[in-house]
Amino acid sequence: MISVAEPWVEAPLKRFVDDARVTFALLIYPSGQVLGQSGFARAVDVMSAAALAAGIHATVRELGRTLDGKGFRDVFHAGAKRRLYLAEATTPRGPCLLLTVFDEQSSLGLVQLYFEELRTALAHTKVPVPDAAPMLDENFEVELNRNLAMLFGRAPGRRNITPTS
Amino acid sequence: MSLVNYATREITCKIVYYGPGRSGKTTNLHYVYGQVPDERKGKMVSLATQTDRTLFFDFLPLDLGTISGFTTRLQLYTVPGQVYYQATRKLVLQGADGVVFVADSQARQLDENIESLQDLHANLGNQGMDPRTVPLVLQYNKQDLPRDMIMSVDDLDEALNFRGVPRFAADALHGVGVFETLRGIAELVLKRLASPAEAGSR
Numbered sequence: 001m002i003s004v005a006e007p008w009v010e011a012p013l014k015r016f017v018d019d020a021r022v023t024f025a026l027l028i029y030p031s032g033q034v035l036g037q038s039g040f041a042r043a044v045d046v047m048s049a050a051a052l053a054a055g056i057h058a059t060v061r062e063l064g065r066t067l068d069g070k071g072f073r074d075v076f077h078a079g080a081k082r083r084l085y086l087a088e089a090t091t092p093r094g095p096c097l098l099l100t101v102f103d104e105q106s107s108l109g110l111v112q113l114y115f116e117e118l119r120t121a122l123a124h125t126k127v128p129v130p131d132a133a134p135m136l137d138e139n140f141e142v143e144l145n146r147n148l149a150m151l152f153g154r155a156p157g158r159r160n161i162t163p164t165s
Numbered sequence: 166m167s168l169v170n171y172a173t174r175e176i177t178c179k180i181v182y183y184g185p186g187r188s189g190k191t192t193n194l195h196y197v198y199g200q201v202p203d204e205r206k207g208k209m210v211s212l213a214t215q216t217d218r219t220l221f222f223d224f225l226p227l228d229l230g231t232i233s234g235f236t237t238r239l240q241l242y243t244v245p246g247q248v249y250y251q252a253t254r255k256l257v258l259q260g261a262d263g264v265v266f267v268a269d270s271q272a273r274q275l276d277e278n279i280e281s282l283q284d285l286h287a288n289l290g291n292q293g294m295d296p297r298t299v300p301l302v303l304q305y306n307k308q309d310l311p312r313d314m315i316m317s318v319d320d321l322d323e324a325l326n327f328r329g330v331p332r333f334a335a336d337a338l339h340g341v342g343v344f345e346t347l348r349g350i351a352e353l354v355l356k357r358l359a360s361p362a363e364a365g366s367r
Contacts, residue, residue: 032242042207047240052224148351151200153202
Protein backbone atom coordinates (compact mmCIF):
# COMPACT_ATOMS: atom_id res chain seq x y z
CA MET A 1 0.00 0.00 0.00
CA ILE A 2 1.25 3.46 -0.93
CA SER A 3 1.19 6.32 1.55
CA VAL A 4 2.43 9.77 0.63
CA ALA A 5 3.25 13.05 2.33
CA GLU A 6 3.06 14.85 -1.02
CA PRO A 7 0.05 13.77 -3.12
CA TRP A 8 1.79 14.53 -6.44
CA VAL A 9 4.23 11.62 -5.94
CA GLU A 10 1.50 9.01 -5.42
CA ALA A 11 0.73 8.06 -9.02
CA PRO A 12 4.34 7.80 -10.28
CA LEU A 13 5.45 5.95 -7.13
CA LYS A 14 2.57 3.46 -7.41
CA ARG A 15 3.38 2.82 -11.05
CA PHE A 16 7.03 2.18 -10.16
CA VAL A 17 6.15 -0.25 -7.36
CA ASP A 18 3.72 -2.19 -9.56
CA ASP A 19 5.95 -2.32 -12.61
CA ALA A 20 9.27 -3.00 -10.89
CA ARG A 21 7.69 -5.47 -8.41
CA VAL A 22 9.70 -4.18 -5.44
CA THR A 23 9.07 -5.02 -1.78
CA PHE A 24 9.80 -1.57 -0.34
CA ALA A 25 10.00 1.83 -1.98
CA LEU A 26 10.77 5.04 -0.19
CA LEU A 27 10.92 8.46 -1.79
CA ILE A 28 12.62 11.10 0.35
CA TYR A 29 14.23 14.52 0.26
CA PRO A 30 18.02 14.44 0.79
CA SER A 31 17.39 15.87 4.29
CA GLY A 32 15.62 12.61 5.22
CA GLN A 33 12.03 13.94 5.05
CA VAL A 34 9.63 11.40 3.56
CA LEU A 35 7.73 12.14 0.34
CA GLY A 36 6.04 8.78 -0.01
CA GLN A 37 6.48 5.07 0.68
CA SER A 38 5.25 1.61 -0.05
CA GLY A 39 5.73 -1.52 2.06
CA PHE A 40 6.34 -0.15 5.54
CA ALA A 41 3.84 -0.80 8.31
CA ARG A 42 4.73 1.94 10.81
CA ALA A 43 5.36 5.64 10.12
CA VAL A 44 8.18 5.77 12.66
CA ASP A 45 9.98 2.90 10.87
CA VAL A 46 9.66 4.81 7.62
CA MET A 47 11.37 7.79 9.22
CA SER A 48 14.26 5.62 10.46
CA ALA A 49 14.76 4.12 7.02
CA ALA A 50 14.62 7.60 5.49
CA ALA A 51 17.25 8.95 7.89
CA LEU A 52 19.58 6.04 7.11
CA ALA A 53 19.00 6.30 3.35
CA ALA A 54 19.77 10.02 3.45
CA GLY A 55 22.93 9.20 5.39
CA ILE A 56 24.00 6.53 2.90
CA HIS A 57 23.38 8.87 -0.01
CA ALA A 58 25.30 11.74 1.57
CA THR A 59 28.21 9.46 2.41
CA VAL A 60 28.39 7.82 -1.00
CA ARG A 61 28.11 11.16 -2.77
CA GLU A 62 31.04 12.56 -0.80
CA LEU A 63 33.00 9.33 -1.28
CA GLY A 64 32.42 9.62 -5.02
CA ARG A 65 33.65 13.19 -5.01
CA THR A 66 36.76 12.17 -3.10
CA LEU A 67 37.59 9.21 -5.32
CA ASP A 68 36.25 10.26 -8.66
CA GLY A 69 35.77 14.02 -8.54
CA LYS A 70 32.01 13.68 -8.77
CA GLY A 71 29.35 12.10 -6.61
CA PHE A 72 27.89 8.67 -7.33
CA ARG A 73 24.29 8.89 -8.50
CA ASP A 74 23.16 5.47 -7.38
CA VAL A 75 24.09 2.61 -5.09
CA PHE A 76 23.34 -1.10 -5.35
CA HIS A 77 23.82 -3.65 -2.60
CA ALA A 78 23.11 -7.36 -2.96
CA GLY A 79 22.18 -9.15 0.25
CA ALA A 80 21.56 -12.88 0.67
CA LYS A 81 17.89 -12.66 -0.28
CA ARG A 82 17.10 -9.01 -0.73
CA ARG A 83 18.76 -6.34 -2.78
CA LEU A 84 18.84 -2.61 -2.22
CA TYR A 85 18.97 0.19 -4.78
CA LEU A 86 19.32 3.87 -3.91
CA ALA A 87 19.31 6.58 -6.56
CA GLU A 88 18.75 10.29 -7.14
CA ALA A 89 15.91 11.97 -9.00
CA THR A 90 14.74 15.54 -9.44
CA THR A 91 11.34 17.06 -8.76
CA PRO A 92 10.02 20.61 -9.19
CA ARG A 93 10.57 20.93 -5.42
CA GLY A 94 14.24 19.96 -5.74
CA PRO A 95 16.28 16.76 -5.61
CA CYS A 96 14.93 13.60 -4.05
CA LEU A 97 16.09 10.03 -3.47
CA LEU A 98 14.51 6.65 -4.07
CA LEU A 99 15.40 3.77 -1.78
CA THR A 100 13.97 0.48 -2.93
CA VAL A 101 14.35 -3.12 -1.74
CA PHE A 102 13.51 -6.10 -3.92
CA ASP A 103 13.84 -9.90 -3.95
CA GLU A 104 13.88 -12.63 -6.60
CA GLN A 105 10.54 -11.39 -7.92
CA SER A 106 12.45 -8.55 -9.56
CA SER A 107 15.96 -7.75 -10.76
CA LEU A 108 18.37 -4.83 -10.80
CA GLY A 109 17.79 -4.30 -14.51
CA LEU A 110 14.04 -4.15 -14.06
CA VAL A 111 14.34 -1.76 -11.14
CA GLN A 112 16.70 0.52 -13.05
CA LEU A 113 14.46 0.44 -16.11
CA TYR A 114 11.37 1.54 -14.22
CA PHE A 115 13.35 3.94 -12.07
CA GLU A 116 14.20 5.86 -15.24
CA GLU A 117 10.45 6.15 -15.92
CA LEU A 118 9.86 7.30 -12.35
CA ARG A 119 12.68 9.83 -12.65
CA THR A 120 11.15 11.26 -15.84
CA ALA A 121 7.66 11.36 -14.32
CA LEU A 122 8.87 13.14 -11.18
CA ALA A 123 10.80 15.71 -13.20
CA HIS A 124 7.70 16.64 -15.18
CA THR A 125 4.98 16.29 -12.57
CA LYS A 126 2.86 19.32 -11.75
CA VAL A 127 3.29 20.37 -8.14
CA PRO A 128 0.41 22.34 -6.64
CA VAL A 129 1.02 25.68 -4.93
CA PRO A 130 0.91 25.15 -1.16
CA ASP A 131 -2.07 26.40 0.82
CA ALA A 132 -1.20 29.87 2.17
CA ALA A 133 -3.52 29.75 5.17
CA PRO A 134 -2.10 29.26 8.66
CA MET A 135 -2.77 25.69 9.68
CA LEU A 136 -2.25 25.31 13.40
CA ASP A 137 -4.65 26.88 15.89
CA GLU A 138 -3.30 29.86 17.79
CA ASN A 139 -3.58 27.93 21.05
CA PHE A 140 -1.78 24.84 19.75
CA GLU A 141 0.61 25.05 22.73
CA VAL A 142 -2.08 23.63 25.00
CA GLU A 143 -2.33 20.47 22.90
CA LEU A 144 1.45 20.31 22.46
CA ASN A 145 2.02 20.48 26.22
CA ARG A 146 -0.66 17.90 26.89
CA ASN A 147 0.69 15.49 24.27
CA LEU A 148 4.31 15.85 25.36
CA ALA A 149 3.36 15.37 29.01
CA MET A 150 1.48 12.20 28.08
CA LEU A 151 4.42 11.02 26.00
CA PHE A 152 6.74 11.42 28.99
CA GLY A 153 4.17 10.10 31.43
CA ARG A 154 4.18 13.24 33.53
CA ALA A 155 2.24 16.42 34.19
CA PRO A 156 3.38 19.57 32.35
CA GLY A 157 5.66 21.77 34.44
CA ARG A 158 9.27 22.68 34.99
CA ARG A 159 11.74 21.25 37.46
CA ASN A 160 14.60 23.37 38.68
CA ILE A 161 17.89 21.90 39.61
CA THR A 162 20.46 23.35 41.93
CA PRO A 163 24.14 22.69 41.37
CA THR A 164 25.82 20.85 44.20
CA SER A 165 28.34 22.85 46.20
CA MET B 166 11.11 23.01 6.12
CA SER B 167 8.41 21.15 8.01
CA LEU B 168 6.67 18.63 5.80
CA VAL B 169 2.92 19.17 5.82
CA ASN B 170 0.41 16.86 4.18
CA TYR B 171 -2.96 18.56 4.05
CA ALA B 172 -4.67 15.50 2.57
CA THR B 173 -3.78 13.16 5.43
CA ARG B 174 -3.28 16.01 7.90
CA GLU B 175 0.24 15.12 8.96
CA ILE B 176 3.16 17.30 10.00
CA THR B 177 6.76 16.10 10.23
CA CYS B 178 9.45 18.31 11.75
CA LYS B 179 13.20 17.76 11.89
CA ILE B 180 14.98 18.84 15.07
CA VAL B 181 18.77 18.67 15.36
CA TYR B 182 20.67 18.50 18.65
CA TYR B 183 23.93 20.38 18.08
CA GLY B 184 26.88 21.14 20.37
CA PRO B 185 30.47 20.30 21.22
CA GLY B 186 31.72 16.76 21.76
CA ARG B 187 30.59 15.07 24.99
CA SER B 188 28.13 17.85 25.84
CA GLY B 189 25.26 15.35 26.15
CA LYS B 190 23.39 15.38 22.83
CA THR B 191 23.13 11.60 22.56
CA THR B 192 22.28 11.42 26.26
CA ASN B 193 19.26 13.64 25.61
CA LEU B 194 17.99 11.25 22.95
CA HIS B 195 18.64 8.19 25.10
CA TYR B 196 16.60 9.71 27.91
CA VAL B 197 13.72 10.58 25.58
CA TYR B 198 13.87 7.08 24.11
CA GLY B 199 13.66 5.55 27.58
CA GLN B 200 10.66 7.62 28.56
CA VAL B 201 8.42 7.29 25.54
CA PRO B 202 6.15 4.24 25.13
CA ASP B 203 7.01 1.84 22.31
CA GLU B 204 3.94 2.60 20.22
CA ARG B 205 4.92 6.28 20.02
CA LYS B 206 8.53 5.91 18.95
CA GLY B 207 10.63 4.18 16.33
CA LYS B 208 13.93 2.42 16.84
CA MET B 209 16.72 4.68 17.95
CA VAL B 210 19.35 4.59 15.25
CA SER B 211 22.92 5.32 16.36
CA LEU B 212 25.79 5.40 13.92
CA ALA B 213 28.60 5.42 16.45
CA THR B 214 32.22 4.37 16.85
CA GLN B 215 33.19 1.31 18.90
CA THR B 216 33.58 3.59 21.90
CA ASP B 217 30.04 4.94 21.45
CA ARG B 218 31.10 8.35 20.18
CA THR B 219 28.67 9.58 17.54
CA LEU B 220 30.21 8.97 14.11
CA PHE B 221 27.44 10.16 11.82
CA PHE B 222 24.24 10.79 13.74
CA ASP B 223 21.73 9.44 16.21
CA PHE B 224 18.13 9.43 15.12
CA LEU B 225 14.89 9.02 17.02
CA PRO B 226 11.43 9.39 15.46
CA LEU B 227 8.58 10.35 17.80
CA ASP B 228 4.85 10.40 17.27
CA LEU B 229 3.60 13.44 19.15
CA GLY B 230 -0.08 12.73 18.62
CA THR B 231 -2.65 15.12 17.21
CA ILE B 232 -2.21 18.89 17.37
CA SER B 233 -4.83 21.14 15.78
CA GLY B 234 -6.14 18.10 13.94
CA PHE B 235 -2.73 17.23 12.47
CA THR B 236 -0.86 14.03 13.32
CA THR B 237 2.46 15.51 14.37
CA ARG B 238 5.78 13.70 14.24
CA LEU B 239 9.23 14.81 15.33
CA GLN B 240 12.49 13.52 13.91
CA LEU B 241 15.23 14.04 16.48
CA TYR B 242 18.82 13.96 15.20
CA THR B 243 22.16 14.55 16.88
CA VAL B 244 25.35 15.58 15.12
CA PRO B 245 28.85 14.36 15.99
CA GLY B 246 30.35 17.09 18.15
CA GLN B 247 34.02 16.49 17.53
CA VAL B 248 35.62 19.25 15.46
CA TYR B 249 36.83 17.00 12.63
CA TYR B 250 33.31 15.82 11.75
CA GLN B 251 32.46 19.19 10.20
CA ALA B 252 31.26 17.71 6.89
CA THR B 253 28.92 15.33 8.68
CA ARG B 254 27.37 18.10 10.74
CA LYS B 255 26.55 20.00 7.55
CA LEU B 256 24.77 16.97 6.11
CA VAL B 257 22.70 16.29 9.20
CA LEU B 258 21.72 19.95 9.50
CA GLN B 259 20.13 19.91 6.02
CA GLY B 260 16.43 20.70 6.19
CA ALA B 261 16.38 21.24 9.96
CA ASP B 262 13.26 22.96 11.28
CA GLY B 263 14.78 23.69 14.65
CA VAL B 264 18.02 23.32 16.60
CA VAL B 265 18.75 22.47 20.22
CA PHE B 266 22.23 23.65 21.13
CA VAL B 267 23.49 21.49 23.99
CA ALA B 268 26.23 23.34 25.84
CA ASP B 269 28.53 21.76 28.42
CA SER B 270 28.25 23.89 31.57
CA GLN B 271 31.78 23.09 32.72
CA ALA B 272 33.85 26.28 32.83
CA ARG B 273 36.76 24.59 31.08
CA GLN B 274 34.48 23.78 28.11
CA LEU B 275 33.53 27.39 27.40
CA ASP B 276 35.82 27.76 24.39
CA GLU B 277 34.45 24.52 22.90
CA ASN B 278 30.88 25.78 23.39
CA ILE B 279 31.63 29.07 21.66
CA GLU B 280 33.47 27.36 18.81
CA SER B 281 30.58 24.94 18.28
CA LEU B 282 28.01 27.73 18.34
CA GLN B 283 30.01 29.64 15.73
CA ASP B 284 30.24 26.45 13.69
CA LEU B 285 26.45 26.09 13.90
CA HIS B 286 25.90 29.64 12.66
CA ALA B 287 28.35 29.16 9.80
CA ASN B 288 26.73 25.88 8.74
CA LEU B 289 23.23 27.33 8.88
CA GLY B 290 24.38 30.26 6.77
CA ASN B 291 26.05 27.94 4.25
CA GLN B 292 22.73 26.18 3.76
CA GLY B 293 20.86 29.40 3.09
CA MET B 294 19.22 29.42 6.51
CA ASP B 295 19.22 32.64 8.53
CA PRO B 296 20.92 31.87 11.86
CA ARG B 297 19.03 34.80 13.42
CA THR B 298 15.60 33.36 12.69
CA VAL B 299 16.03 29.57 12.81
CA PRO B 300 14.11 28.21 15.82
CA LEU B 301 16.78 27.65 18.46
CA VAL B 302 16.88 26.80 22.15
CA LEU B 303 19.92 26.38 24.36
CA GLN B 304 20.37 23.65 26.93
CA TYR B 305 22.97 24.20 29.64
CA ASN B 306 23.75 20.61 30.46
CA LYS B 307 25.65 19.13 33.41
CA GLN B 308 24.28 21.73 35.84
CA ASP B 309 24.32 18.99 38.47
CA LEU B 310 28.13 19.07 38.66
CA PRO B 311 29.83 20.83 41.61
CA ARG B 312 29.49 24.61 41.50
CA ASP B 313 33.23 25.23 41.29
CA MET B 314 33.38 23.25 38.04
CA ILE B 315 30.51 24.85 36.17
CA MET B 316 29.33 28.24 34.97
CA SER B 317 26.05 29.62 36.25
CA VAL B 318 23.05 29.95 33.98
CA ASP B 319 23.50 33.73 33.99
CA ASP B 320 27.16 33.47 33.00
CA LEU B 321 26.33 30.99 30.25
CA ASP B 322 23.62 33.34 29.02
CA GLU B 323 26.15 36.12 28.87
CA ALA B 324 28.61 33.99 26.90
CA LEU B 325 26.27 32.09 24.56
CA ASN B 326 22.75 33.41 24.48
CA PHE B 327 23.16 36.64 22.56
CA ARG B 328 19.91 35.99 20.67
CA GLY B 329 17.99 35.77 23.93
CA VAL B 330 16.41 32.44 22.97
CA PRO B 331 14.76 30.10 25.49
CA ARG B 332 17.36 28.23 27.53
CA PHE B 333 17.09 25.36 29.94
CA ALA B 334 19.32 24.16 32.74
CA ALA B 335 19.70 20.41 32.52
CA ASP B 336 21.17 17.22 33.86
CA ALA B 337 20.42 15.09 30.82
CA LEU B 338 21.92 11.94 32.29
CA HIS B 339 19.13 11.92 34.88
CA GLY B 340 16.54 13.48 32.63
CA VAL B 341 16.31 16.86 34.30
CA GLY B 342 15.55 19.56 31.73
CA VAL B 343 15.30 17.13 28.80
CA PHE B 344 11.53 17.28 28.60
CA GLU B 345 11.48 21.07 28.97
CA THR B 346 14.09 21.46 26.22
CA LEU B 347 12.13 19.29 23.82
CA ARG B 348 8.94 21.14 24.63
CA GLY B 349 10.71 24.47 24.10
CA ILE B 350 12.00 23.64 20.63
CA ALA B 351 8.78 21.89 19.55
CA GLU B 352 6.84 25.00 20.54
CA LEU B 353 9.10 27.30 18.51
CA VAL B 354 9.03 25.04 15.46
CA LEU B 355 5.26 24.57 15.51
CA LYS B 356 4.69 28.27 16.18
CA ARG B 357 6.04 28.90 12.70
CA LEU B 358 3.26 26.74 11.30
CA ALA B 359 0.69 28.79 13.17
CA SER B 360 1.87 32.17 11.90
CA PRO B 361 0.64 33.57 8.58
CA ALA B 362 4.15 34.62 7.53
CA GLU B 363 5.48 31.06 7.69
CA ALA B 364 2.39 29.58 6.11
CA GLY B 365 2.79 31.88 3.15
CA SER B 366 6.35 30.72 2.61
CA ARG B 367 5.45 27.01 2.38
